[in-house]
Amino acid sequence: MRAISAWILLVALFFTASGAAQAVPPAQPVISAMGASAADNALLKAAQNSKFDDVMKLVRSGMDPSVQDILGKNALMLILESGHPDVAVSFIKEVKAKLKPDTSSSESLREIPLDFIFAVERKNQALQAADSQGRTALMIAAANGYADVVRLLVSEGVSVDARNSEGLTAAMIAEKAGHSEIVEILSKKAP
Numbered sequence: 533m534r535a536i537s538a539w540i541l542l543v544a545l546f547f548t549a550s551g552a553a554q555a556v557p558p559a560q561p562v563i564s565a566m567g568a569s570a571a572d573n574a575l576l577k578a579a580q581n582s583k584f585d586d587v588m589k590l591v592r593s594g595m596d597p598s599v600q601d602i603l604g605k606n607a608l609m610l611i612l613e614s615g616h617p618d619v620a621v622s623f624i625k626e627v628k629a630k631l632k633p634d635t636s637s638s639e640s641l642r643e644i645p646l647d648f649i650f651a652v653e654r655k656n657q658a659l660q661a662a663d664s665q666g667r668t669a670l671m672i673a674a675a676n677g678y679a680d681v682v683r684l685l686v687s688e689g690v691s692v693d694a695r696n697s698e699g700l701t702a703a704m705i706a707e708k709a710g711h712s713e714i715v716e717i718l719s720k721k722a723p
């Protein structure tokens with residue numbers, strides 16, 4: 533028994549000394565957005581750690597919902613990956629609610645403030661973003677069978693034709709996972 537323990541220790545020391553042990557990727561992605569503020573990183577950390585009350589507070593306070601970590605994942609993707617479609621629906625609705633212009637005093641679309649236009653672009657980026665593997669929030673929702681999230685994303689105009697790094701669309705991913713309801717939702721939206 534001591535010989536086996538000594539052998540395991542020797543192998544572990546070899547891998548550590550050679551640097552091979554450092555080549556193993558971490559179990560969770562590093563949550564840090566390159567060039568992002570501490571607040572943006574707080575949004576990603578809250579989403580990664582399933583602190584959804586904090587996520588919603590940060591979004592309501594004006595945090596950019598489109599910020600992505602170094603793997604290209606944004607808060608919406610992290611929420612979906614953690615298995616909380618109800619929170620994802622609330623997140624999408626909150627992002628959308630923050631983007632209603634006050635057009636009561638505007639005579640035409642030319643008078644919509646520039647910051648509102650940028651906010652709409654951030655919303656689109658938050659909903660359409662792709663991670664380092666080309667996966668979008670729609671693909672993650674489709675893979676996990678989150679029909680309500682898929683419907684909401686489709687109603688918000690996300691692309692159903694986007695392909696991941698394997699060349700698969702959300703409909704193909706849903707079909708592969710056996711989610712026929714989602715395939716049907718997506719096929720109605722496809723051109």
